[in-house]
Amino acid sequence: MAYQTDVIIDSQPQGGMGTSYTFSSQGAWGSDLCDCCGDMGACLCATFVPCIFACRVAEQAGECCCLPYLPGTLVALRTGVRERYHIEGSICSDWVVMSCCPLCGLCQLSRELNNKN
Secondary structure (H helix, E strand, O other): OOOOOOOOOOOOOOOOOOOOOOOOOOEOOOOOOOOHHHOHHHHHHHHHOHHHHHHHHHHHOOOOOOHHHOOOHHHHHHHHHHHHOOEOOOHHHHHHHHHHOHHHHHHHHHHHHHHHO
């Protein structure tokens, strides 16, 4: 039979071993939410064929074109773009925009992706 000893650790490991994290600064959206006429083609497409426009924006963001047909994914898409480009905001603000004025939000996403790509 093996001999066992109980080891009791009575102190926590101390930090400060030179680990540092660098966060890049947060920026703003390249255009305002209600600046839909900044890209008239996108504005007209969002107005008359919003489902196709949402698919196009999802593809611009590098996602599957079927993404907008799943519940809640437009909020996730906006949050992903905001995080990718270090734009100020929160998931709550993304939800408000995509729930209250989804076409303006999609147009803003499209303009941002066009400017960044």
